[in-house]
């Protein structure tokens with residue numbers, strides 16, 4: 001029988017599920033597009049994973065992270081529900097124990113995490129500026145008619161620098177169009193874009209922070225060699241892209257789940273069968289006081305399992321969340 | 329005359345007490361809510377800081393309830409706060425609201441004019457009566473600030489979760505339904521005793537975090553998405569570097585005689601900021617250093633988006649962080665702030681402090697290099 005831990009990272013753009021064995025080896029990884037439907041995506045992901053693992057698996061523990069961590073955590077029965085920053089830090093430390101700087105660029109947000117002597121020391125997270133994220137790159141690739149996978153390689157072919165204004169996504173895009181009109185070739189523009197994104201990242205998140213090596217680069221965008229090269233050029237040091245760069249959040253949450261389960265001795269995991277349940281979210285605006293909280297109700301197979309979003313606890317406290325396990 | 333004033337934390341209660349004592353009618357603005365902010369944002373200049381947007385929302389909601397006179401404090405100094413009243417006056421006029429603004433300040437050092445304004449809203453020229461009203465109000469204010477401070481300190485230790493909130497909530501409700509400073513002081517004293525007697529578990533592993541930054545966003549829990557309570561729930565004892573009573577006393581009395589507490593803060597800040605940079609920028613630096621020296625685990629700076637004095641402070645904080653070995657996080661808030669991202673940052677920051685404490689529990693030096 002295979003014994004394993006699950007890590008689930010539910011982001012707004014992508015959802016990653018990883019399976020880790022008892023020796024902390026990564027057995028399998030799965031990447032899905034969230035497409036604004038986290039519940040469906042998690043269900044779908046779990047049933048795919050179940051199939052890939054075969055019949056006799058025993059899940060020892062499970063952790064969730066990402067912006068959908070609470071929702072997903074309730075669905076799956078997570079042993080730990082952790083923020084993305086901690087999860088990424090834990091995973092990076094696992095692969096590179098002396099790592100001092102983590103650059104993380106995902107679809108929707110980017111982060112910088114500094115570690116010193118193996119503990120989190122400082123971090124910054126950017127969720128509003130699109131110019132420093134994967135979605136922005138996707139969009140530009142699409143606009144230029146280049147598959148995103150080839151984007152980085154094209155940047156490497158460039159041998160002249162075109163400077164793109166990278167202050168914000170809107171400026172960057174119009175400046176790119178301008179440079180196209182001037183007749184610059186595509187490779188150079190793409191390279192310029194990579195450098196603009198890196199400058200934007202460093203100016204936004206790296207401000208006042210001492211970036212020391214080893215530097216590790218993770219998140220979906222780490223697969224882009226153009227961006228990696230731009231980081232190395234601007235920082236003047238080597239940047240390591242770990243093998244599982246795009247699922248580090250999920251790995252971190254599996255590691256955290258393992259630690260948690262070893263403390264409490266059992267898991268809350270509700271079983272892969274939850275993929276067969278029906279989940280629904282309803283919400284309403286409470287009219288009891290001027291806060292007018294948007295209260296979210298979470299249903300599994302028509303029974304209410306959780307409520308959140310109220311400031312006063314009127315709704316969230318007032319429910320017996322049955323943590324009944326489905327068959328495992 | 330029906331007086332109203334903007335919300336800032338629990339300040340509306342002592343203000344009400346004072347006007348009650350003076351026999352002046354008040355209209356309390358509805359509690360700060362999404363709606364308040366929406367109204368305020370709609371009519372404010374886009375890039376003005378959050379406090380003004382909420383204030384303006386307060387006024388409009390109060391006017392709808394019948395208020396005709398707005399009382400605010402003024403301020404000079406290089407920060408936009410000094411212009412709030414002037415800008416708000418014009419906006420309200422454009423909206424066709426006929427209200428009077430009374431700005432409590434001495435224009436060009438004209439104390440007589442300040443006295444005129446005070447006696448106008450106090451509805452009496454009798455200095456004794458005014459002084460008495462003021463004393464009552466300040467009595468309530470100081471006690472309620474102390475009460476809040478106690479809650480932020482003790483709540484993470486409470487044995488049965490929710491007990492302190494219950495006392496807090498019922499206190500506020502009782503205060504809202506009572507009249508005059510004497511009645512309020514009695515209620516607060518009772519609640520204070522009550523809260524100190526709630527069973528706690530002193531030996532929990534609780535972190536200590538100080539909050540610095542722009543005074544309005546620190547004090548007004550609607551603006552800061554209730555940072556104190558959120559931190560308490562994450563197992564953190566909280567101390568806020570600004571209170572309303574501190575501010576009022578500072579500006580009404582100590583400024584003229586030179587207060588000791590402020591001097592400490594200024595001296596601490598001196599190596600980084602020598603002069604006043606407007607608002608509380610200098611205090612943000614000074615308080616951060618004092619917290620670090622006091623052995624706090626971390627410091628969080630809270631500021632409104634585009635707040636000039638706090639931007640100055642923010643750019644200096646990384647240096648303070650390095651030299652005092654204390655993790656500092658900045659939270660910038662405006663009407664676009666999403667609560668989810670904010671909570672993620674808070675959680676990660678507390679994880680960071682916890683790891684750091686565990687790692688260095690047995691080491692004297694908290695050095696990072």
Ligand code: SF4
Nearest residue numbers: 286288292293310312
């Ligand atoms: S949930 Fe509570 S705080 Fe929110 S609007 Fe309703 S009564 Fe008010």
